[in-house]
Every structure is written in structure tokens, then in C-alpha cells.
Amino acid sequence: MPPKTPPPSSAATRAARDRVVQFSIFLRNKVGAFLDVVRLLQEHQVNVLGTTIEPSADTAIVRVIVSDPDAVEGIFHLHSIPYSTWHLIVVELKEAAHFGEVLTALLAAEVNIYGAYALLTRPNDNAALALHVEDNECAVSVLNGSGFTILSQDDLSR
Template sequence: MPNIEIKPEGTHPIQFSVMLKNRAGALSSLVRLLRSANIEVIGLSVQDSRDAAMARIVVSDSDATITIFREKGIPHTTSELVVIELKEAGRDLAQVLDVLRSAETNLDFAYSLMPHPKGASLMAMHLEDTQFGASVLARAGFKVYYEEDLIR
């Protein structure tokens, strides 16, 4: 049997995880820093603790964000995400979860993104296997968004 390579349709969006001191204005300062470079935060999830907060962000320009974080010495980690469009939130969410369960792939975490300029509701997911999860969801009829689709 020939070795078949499945090629991605684009670059998967990147999530940045940044640990912020739990003080007033920390997240605001981060967002202002990015906006000063014309980078928009298009997805945000914050997990708070007593001393620090974990901010997970999806931005309009990952490469520029990496450069800024390196120049400013902002510690961060990155993860690939699968981003899909949900046309009917309740029905589509249940179907997404059923598709992932049927494919026996794990969903580590998920959160909504800001509405797409064309009005679509988007959900970001960190899956155990990004490429496999994206292909399974695309075959099930979900529109998969790549980084190039999210640039604003």
C-alpha cells in the first residue's frame, strides 16, 4: 500500500499561555501591548488563582506576538488549536463532542473566540491530536478555520 501523506489546508491557530501576576490591570497591560503593534486578541480564556492568573489568548498575528514576547521577556508557551465554526451553538456543540468521542480523540479544553468579522461563532479546542481532530471534524461537515482565516 502506498504511503499517503495528509497535508493540512493551512496553519493551525496558535494559543499563547501567559502567566500574569494577579494584580489590577495586568491583563489590560498585555492587551494594550499587543494592540500597540496592531495585534488583536480574538480569543481569551482566563483561569484565576490567588497569586497569578493563566491567560490563554488567540491573536490576529502569532508571529508578531512571538517577537514581542521575546523582545519584552514575557514568558509564554504555545499550543496548536483547532478552530471551528458553530452555526447553531447547542446542536453543533453536541455534534462536535459526539464526533470527537466517535473518533476516540480527547478534548483537553475549549473556549469561544470573539465573533468572526463575517459574524460566525467560533470555538477553539485543544485536542490530543490537532491534525487528526481537524480532519475528523472537517469530514463531519464542520468548517475548520486556519490561522490565515483568522487574520483581521
């Protein structure tokens, strides 16, 4: 009899819930394409919490953070919407001046930033910044050590 796989630890389960998922959606560059996706998500009670768009001549890559990543994967599969996912970190900014401090802390730790955008939602009534970085674990450690609060998917989905 093969050995049983142990159930995930509560720490592993919490870590999975903590991860903020970004979806990169590949859309034709046409009027209303993004609105169609947003309406589809809203039909399933899913909200877009943050977004950025990279347009090109024929297509656009729309990056979104949503309120229910598990539901979105199912919705995208069902509707044949091409996408990829990436785990981001989201840092809470209590003041606009903290933006520079976040960048300074990451620079000091030599953590490369691949992308960043502000969220549409304001958890805890503060601004939130989504960061796609080279090393999530290092960035979280550095930012926590610098006094910043890292927000989880659960924090954003409330």
C-alpha cells in the first residue's frame, strides 16, 4: 500500500490563501473587449480589485486582481478566455510618501520590480500597491522588516 500523503499543514493552507493572484488575460485590441470580461465576472459576483493594461497593435494584455480567483479560473476555462496567473505581493500604503520608502527598501535588498499598480479598492481605508517582483519571499521579508503591512487575498476579498 503506498504511503498516504499528509494533509497540508495549516501554515501551508494559510500561505496558499495569502497569495494574491494576478490574472493576465489576452484580448483582441477592440473596443469593449475588456468591458465584456468585466461584465462576465460581475455576472458571477466577482469584482475587479486592481488592473493594468498593456496594449499593442492587435492585442492587449489585461492584468487583473479579482475578489475570487478560484471562481475566475473556472469562468475563464468555461468561456475559453486565455489567461495566465502570477502571484503578486500587495503592500498597504498609509501615506503617499510611503511609496518611495517601499521602493527604497526593495532597492536596498536588490529586489527587482517587474511591474506595479495601485488597486481600485482601499483595504483598511489605505491605498494598496500590487507588486510583481523578482523574489516574493525576500520582498515580503524586507517590507515586513521595514514596518509595512503585506495584504493577503483574504484581506482584499473582504
